[in-house]
Amino acid sequence: MSETRNIDAQTLADRYVAVWHETDEHRRRDAIAALWVPDGQHYVGERAARGYEALEARIRGSHEKTSGMTATGSALSRMPGCCVTSSPFYWEMLPADSETVLATGLEILTVDAEGRILVDYQFVPARP
Template structure:
């Protein structure tokens, strides 16, 4: 795993979220993720508050495995890129410490290139350099 460049991984990770072709998107997921990889999202505060009123005792959303991650990535693509007029881009400065990669990202308007949001990503890699856990913190 010593040959993994953290910025290259961040670039490839973000590219899956903006890929318009479903087959290429799925291929990117299978290349990046471990088969049982987990995407763990800290949802926005308003969603956490609603979940608490419904009796949910934790405030994370999780997708596990290629199929569930593909649904998550596709829904994000459809909502924010295809319909919303946004794209995602990694920020510079991705860093790696052993099997963990950390980087920031931005959601930007395609029309104006102005940032409309962003967050922090923490990826835990397996021995093959694939994502086994992805902790996403929107708004960070």
Template sequence: MADIDIHDLTDRYVAVWNEPDAERRRTAVGELWSADAVHVLQPPKEMLRTAEGLGFDRHFLEARGHHALEFRVTRAHEEFVAPGTFVFRSRGNTVRLHNVVKFNWEMAPRAGGEVAGVGLEILILGPDGRIVSDYQFIEG
């Protein structure tokens, strides 16, 4: 396993969701995740019910590979960050156990105020230090 600074890793992870430049986002996705990495989302129950009501199965919760990951990051950026409404940030509680990294993030109003969303991220790292599996639990 590559010797990595886990705080730098999580800072770069959170930064990619806030990155306004599409090319820098694309580059960051390639640097953070392995080529065949998977991002699995556990959304809030309301979102899951809505998606199931529209006929989506649970496969929409999974993004695999750089192209799908870049699409997911870009959509989140367009929805929450680009309008100037929110910013994502780490809660600074990163821990590592072998090749597993765990931390919480939050989505806060850019202008200040109460946190609008919180999530738990569990990352499984490959030998090169890039993410091979990314499990995201949106907690509220």
């Protein structure tokens, strides 16, 4: 059984949110590869994405719909498992020029011992 590396939950949440804001397609692909395992999964409602290409399409589509918005993430306590860690966090989406919250969500990320996302469950809407 491998030992889970000490993963800072807020850093993981910040990196996750940054991927969803990256506008440069090459940097976004690199960030996805650095954050998810090659067959990483993302679920929201009935939609699912698996692997880098599907994750890129999902993130690009979301970015196109929410252009001009900003999001912030607030990490919650981690729940250690045998060789994976669950790292949940809430996020809020706001217009870049306003304090008005337009959307909220809850992410539950299951990560490997290196801190890369295995499975990402997104729940929208959510409130802390």
